[in-house]
Amino acid sequence: MTNITKTFAWVVLILATGLGQVATAATPKFAKLDRGQGRMLNLIEMHTETRTRLVTVPREITTADGRIVTIQEQIEQEFQIEVPTRIELPSTDTQFRTVLGQDVSYREVYGRITRPTAVVVASESIKSRWLELLSPDTLVVLLNSPSNLPAPNPVVNFELTIPGTGVFSIARLSGRVLTLTLAGERFVYKRFEEYDTPRYVGYYNRRHKLALRWPRSDKGVLFKGDVMGGGAVRFYETRMRIVGVQKTKPKPDTIGPNDEVLLNVINNSGQRVKISYYDTKTNKELPYNQLKADDYYEQPSFVGHLWIAKDLQGNKVAEFTVPSESTSSWVIRPPVQTTGFWKSSRGGMYIDQGNGKWLALDPSGQISGRFEERERTDEFLAIYDGDQQRWVRIYNNKAITTGAGIAGWQDLGKGKWDRS
Incomplete structure (x- = not known):
């Protein structure tokens, strides 16, 4: 029995033993995956529970003197109800992994099940946001356990090379961000699940409209993709091969003015804002995006870029100059409050x-x-x-x-x- 088979059997056994008291009907083949609020992934599925209630029914009885009368009697009646089950998965900590040859892929979960239920995640189509189940009547979630699931990946530097050329480059994996340094230029890619395959993890660089597939095994060649009209992507195999984890001590992640960085923009100002950046060539503010209250997004930028947030009336709310860091956050707060x-x-x-x-x-x-x-x-x-x-x-x-x-x-x- 392989490790994944042991893991799978262990989880099903543990969950099944705690679910004997819940009467469930056949689970639908698909369960809706909804992102919900608070950056949580909510796995919602409906199951049927059998419950009892008191109902009043008429009943005819014969009295002692032979008369037939109708009385109202309360009895217990069983009925079935569709009950939603919600499983909250923090989207920032979830990872996707595929076990080849087992037809089983699983998700590391750092969350909680708010209601006991049996759940096994087989695969996920991000585009449609539905989870396909292993069988029509089994929905089981594989919970994180130190004994059988890997810990979240730390920041890792990989060496890459083009065989026969002596050209070496560095790839930096940190959470959902992949940074490639090629020929002295830095390119920042963020996770893009729509480009995932069973063997590759997808990334996307919005600024240059480039897609990338990184092997899940952290070995082999990279696939690049050109984003064409309509959003279609044509992937092709590159000559760049992953040699392995950087053996030498990683150099400091120094960032220069021409290096691309990833900027997280978080709007905590309590109002919708318009985002623009200052173009030093034209000395103008160029509009870039709008961000509603309590929303956020990620975007590529460069060290020293000046970003400006204004309200819908054109009043400046905040400004931010990108620091010399590979990733940074700009939190837009409410305008300063003056008193007297x-x-x-x-x-x-x-x-x-x-x-x-x-x-x-x-x-x-x-x-x-x-x-x-x-x-x-x-x-x-x-x-x-x-x-x-x-x-x-x-x-x-x-x-x-x-x-x-x-x-x-x-x-x-x-x-x-x-x-x-």
Whole structure:
């Protein structure tokens, strides 16, 4: 008996022994897979349970004096009901694996079954999001166990080569991200299950519209795919072969200004925002995407790129400059909340007069400027004094200024928002 056969038998035995009290009818051949909320994969299937209820029925009886009368009597009646079963699988921790020759593939599950049920995942078609079951009446989930399932893969560097050329490259696998460094260029691919096959794992680079298939065995050749019109992909075998895990100590993951990185954009601002990036060649903001509240997405970018989020009225909500990291997250938060006035540790203050008007006082209490609110992001409030041609940015704990006669941004000291 192979390891996977032992594992499969162990899981079915454990689950079956705990399910004797649940009366289930034949499970449908397919169970709906719904992504649901909170980035959870919800496996939903319906099964039939037999229950009892009290019902009132008429019954004729004969009295002592020979009369026939009808009475109402309560009896227990069995009935069947379709009950949904929900299994929550955190999508960030799930992996797909195929055991060749066994006609069995399974999913590592780092979640919980909210209701006892028998479930075995045979295969998944991501495009239609349905799970095909091993048999019409068996739906069993294979739970993670240290004794029989592998742990999540750590970050691994692989060496790749083109045989006969002496050309070596590095592939970096980290979670759902595959980074290839080829001829000095860095390409970031993210998991794309629609390109999966029994022997290969699919990835996609949205910026360059390139598909990739990486062997599940971490050995052999890579397959690349050109995305054509209508979304069709033509895959072809490359000359690039995986030599194995990088034997030498991995070099630091240094990122240069021309290297591609993966940017996670998370909208926690509580409102829909428009995402754009600043094009240094044209000095213009170029629209890129819209993101509704509490939503997120991943996109390729480059170190030093400036990204901007604005509300639907065109007001800036946040901005982000991509750091020198292979993957980074930009969390868009609600605009900064101001209260009354901002008091500097150096004695001055900025007073909110309402209607976007701000009054600046020096340490002696004299008026030092009259400002108008020009910008409010999730980090700072920007106000402008037209008479002095001076900008001030007020953060939660500091303020800076620039303008006519000031080189760059000048520190105005620490401070805080206050009402007193």
